[in-house]
Amino acid sequence: PEAITIQELANRMAERAVDVIKLLMKQGQMLKINDVIDADTAELIASEMGHTVKRVSESDVEEGLFSAADADDALESRPPVVTIMGHVDHGKTSLLDALRRSNVVQGEAGGITQHIGAYQVEQGGHKITFIDTPGHAAFTQMRARGAKATDIVILVVAADDGVMPQTKEAIAHAKAAGVPIIVAINKIDKPSADPSRVRTDLLREDIVVESMGGDVIDVEVSALKRLNLDKLLEMILLQSEVLELKANPSRTAEGIVIEAQLDKGRGPVATVLVQKGTLKVGDILVAGSEWGRVRAMLDENGQQVKEAPPSKPVEVLGFNGTPAAGDMVAVVENEARAREIVDYRQRQKRDKASVLASGARGSLEQMMN
Numbered sequence: 001p002e003a004i005t006i007q008e009l010a011n012r013m014a015e016r017a018v019d020v021i022k023l024l025m026k027q028g029q030m031l032k033i034n035d036v037i038d039a040d041t042a043e044l045i046a047s048e049m050g051h052t053v054k055r056v057s058e059s060d061v062e063e064g065l066f067s068a069a070d071a072d073d074a075l076e077s078r079p080p081v082v083t084i085m086g087h088v089d090h091g092k093t094s095l096l097d098a099l100r101r102s103n104v105v106q107g108e109a110g111g112i113t114q115h116i117g118a119y120q121v122e123q124g125g126h127k128i129t130f131i132d133t134p135g136h137a138a139f140t141q142m143r144a145r146g147a148k149a150t151d152i153v154i155l156v157v158a159a160d161d162g163v164m165p166q167t168k169e170a171i172a173h174a175k176a177a178g179v180p181i182i183v184a185i186n187k188i189d190k191p192s193a194d195p196s197r198v199r200t201d202l203l204r205e206d207i208v209v210e211s212m213g214g215d216v217i218d219v220e221v222s223a224l225k226r227l228n229l230d231k232l233l234e235m236i237l238l239q240s241e242v243l244e245l246k247a248n249p250s251r252t253a254e255g256i257v258i259e260a261q262l263d264k265g266r267g268p269v270a271t272v273l274v275q276k277g278t279l280k281v282g283d284i285l286v287a288g289s290e291w292g293r294v295r296a297m298l299d300e301n302g303q304q305v306k307e308a309p310p311s312k313p314v315e316v317l318g319f320n321g322t323p324a325a326g327d328m329v330a331v332v333e334n335e336a337r338a339r340e341i342v343d344y345r346q347r348q349k350r351d352k353a354s355v356l357a358s359g360a361r362g363s364l365e366q367m368m369n
């Protein structure tokens with residue numbers, strides 16, 4: 001970081017903050033314990049107090065964490081990752097549930113599947129991964145961090161309501177991320193349904209569906225009456241063939257945290273979408289400023305799995321803390337490396353927080369005193 005509080009500098013040198021303040025005073029700077037000094041000043045102080053200074057930059061610590069592109073011949077095709085977006089109440093959750101239920105093995109604990117932020121279904125021997133984004137905010141955040149979690153966006157538009165503000169937002173998100181859209185015109189079972197109005201509404205948003213001469217696929221569905229769900233799945237597979245989605249399964253895993261929470265019994269539980277490589281039980285991983293050793297992995301049916309190849313979402317048990325949705329996940333070679341990275345990131349987080357907390361105020365108070 002370019003700045004550090006006096007307290008934090010003292011902590012890192014294992015010196016008393018008051019001694020740091022005295023030294024600064026000798027140099028004509030009247031500062032308090034929570035004031036921020038820049039890196040050059042901090043370095044000067046540290047060396048005057050007899051410490052050797054090693055400035056650690058992100059590039060040193062994070063070097064090689066996310067490895068270079070894979071060779072073409074190492075790549076194998078992988079299932080598409082699909083996110084369902086759309087306006088409030090247009091049926092996103094219903095559609096997700098309907099798509100999953102049609103694929104849950106009969107006789108499984110009353111057909112009830114436990115909640116998981118992402119799941120896979122199979123259609124004609126091909127897998128499709130669905131992510132249940134908790135809302136546009138999470139999607140935006142992931143994108144802001146440069147994480148691309150989705151290959152295809154299913155835009156749900158209720159046939160009795162048409163294009164609404166959040167429909168437009170979803171379109172904007174998908175376009176900004178360069179992700180192709182498939183339109184699911186939902187609730188066609190309703191007497192008031194008007195699918196053609198949806199198509200003309202979409203024209204105004206520059207979404208031209210095939211029947212109107214464009215190249216955006218649209219499917220009329222009813223999540224409630226389970227109409228045309230197979231057709232929707234087929235269209236997703238068609239679209240993903242065009243995208244030629246590939247990943248190298250034979251390398252250390254990388255992925256992204258879809259959601260995470262602290263479970264009373266099981267500790268931190270993170271739903272991880274594997275994007276490259278294969279995640280294995282026993283792997284040591286870092287995610288944001290947390291790390292852990294994979295103790296167990298569960299699929300969307302609560303079944304234990306030993307390995308998770310590209311595009312597979314799994315619940316990961318074994319984190320020492322709870323990572324955040326959108327955190328990038330990387331497997332590292334050993335615990336020491338994991339600790340090094342996480343220590344560095346946690347320190348950075350603290351520095352940022354204390355700089356923010358004291359930053360501008362510090363200089364003003366200096367002038368007043």
Ligand code: GTP
Binds near residue numbers: 086186187189190
């Ligand atoms: P938010 O998460 O609040 O944004 O809503 P959502 O988009 O997830 O919608 P949800 O699936 O909760 O559905 C909203 C309402 O529409 C519920 O009452 C559903 O039963 C109803 N609904 C969803 N799909 C259909 C459908 O195909 N036909 C009919 N008639 N109703 C539907």
Ligand code: MG
Binds near residue numbers: 092093094
């Ligand atoms: Mg919902």
